[in-house]
Amino acid sequence: MIVSPPPVNACIIDNNTTYVYGFKKLLNLKNLSSRVCTFNNGSEAISYFKNPLNANNLPDVIFLDISMPVMDGWEFMNEFAEIKSQLGKKITIYILSSSTDINDIERAKKNSDISDYIIKPVDVSRLAKIFRDLNDTN
């Protein structure tokens, strides 16, 4: 008997609305995840995660842009480090940015909370593998 795994909850934090639309569309078309929450910047995401009412709706994976107004990706990572122990759930984080700046890439490598650095747009097979791995660990 084949048991379909529980769907992976994805989250994208990016102020580029066009990209967010495309990303969600892609996950949908490829049947990778039907449950995607989006935030315009780091600050919105942090307030959502902090709210106990959302405790059962936390994502499994976050795709995080770097350059955003109000709270950028790096600032989000700092805030996230503060609250991650209280979340009661392991959340995998990928940086998803169009920056090819070596400083950004190195900085992401040094942060143990970040699984990898993906340069936009995104390779579908790469994305598929990420979700497959997430399913395996679930």
Place this chain on the structure above:
Amino acid sequence: MSFSEDKFSDDSRLHLAQIIDNVNAGIWEYNINTRAIKWSTGFYTILGYAPNEIECSNHLFFEHLLYHQDKHIFLNALNNQNSAKPLQIRLLTKASGYHWFESTIKRHDDQNGHVIYGSIININQYKQAQLQAAKNDLLYSETIRIAKLGSWEIEAGTLNLTLSKQIYDIYELQSQVKLTLDEAISFFEPSYRSVIQHAINNALEFCQPYDLELLFRTAKNNVIWVRAKGVPIIDDFGKSVKVRGIIQDIDNNKRKGLSLESSLNLLTDQNRRLQNFAYIVSHNLRSHTGNLQFMVNLYEETELAGDRNEIFSHIKSISGSLNATIEHLNEIVKIQTEITNERSIISFESIFKNIQSAIKSNIDALNARIEYDFSQCQQISYIPAYMESILQNLLTNALKYSHPERQPLIRCYTLKDRNHIYLIFEDNGIGIDLERYGDKIFGMYKTFHQNPDARGIGLFITRNQIEALGGTIKVESTVNIGTKFTIKLV
């Protein structure tokens, strides 16, 4: 022929003749009437010959022994009866070429006719030393002149100052009047006086040498760069007894160096801006082209007409933003090319008033109070389009980020400090958290508020325009209190 023979025939003369022949100097005698010539033994030996080794003759003396260039001096002296001054002539010695000799010339008239006589002594060593000293002197003074260098000395106890002639040349003082230390220091430009005074005090008190480059105003009111170097002379007890040093006119080189330095800074600045620009171009275009590529792929992935329409509308919107980005980049490129445009004298007030009336509806809508005061500096030589853009950006920014709970108060004024002109822009708006955004506030596409019409381009352009003309922009801000921009225009 020698003196002991013939002429000095009586007793006393014979004695004298013997003395003369034994003296370590050459004695000669010449009878103008008879043309007879006599040389003492010393005359031969002083030239390195044995007595009578060479013929004692006028011809031999003038054509062989006497250096040809000294002939006319000798002949002149012979003819000039009053000349009592000894002559300096070169004579050929047997062993070591021409040597310098000093010869006296005396004229004596007796019953035998007119006799001229004199004594020669070898002064070669002295003369060579003198010539060498003169050569050294010339070399020294020429070196000093070419190096535009003067030397001086200060006595520690009395502070008595001794100056070389070249110092007066550098000071452009006509006469070599005695200067006190304070007077000598007063020639330096005001802001450098304490520097040189301090250096001299240190050299006197703590035996510290110094080497400084300072601005100096000469007696003829020329402002030049000089190098002032001082070295203490220390006694056995480790105390400075005097300070010795130089002042050198280094104006030419220093100014070249300074202009080189400023071009280098300009170049470094331009390079940095260019690099920044390249980075912005690549980053901003990549984010759009990435989106475009992404959407096109997505378009191909789906067959559903509804999806395709939706995706296409996004492609259209990317095309629009791509266009806007190119426009922004164009604005930046324009800044670089407009630098070469003519600057002209502009009036802060008239530009400010124009902008105020252009955005009057915005100001009225917010009931903003706008104050300005350009009395400290009313005009500036600037590229007019830049000044308009700078003032407009700052004014619209101040309105855009005004505090919702109070009447916006915006103050704009100019300040003059030394050679710089500052433009200050203050508001009582919502402020910005500089702890978090300090280094990003002037970056491109950096917005810090949820404000929907924030484009993140205005301050970026403003900074570029200011920096392109060699100025700087700084910001101070407190959240909920207000923001102050300080712009150093030149």
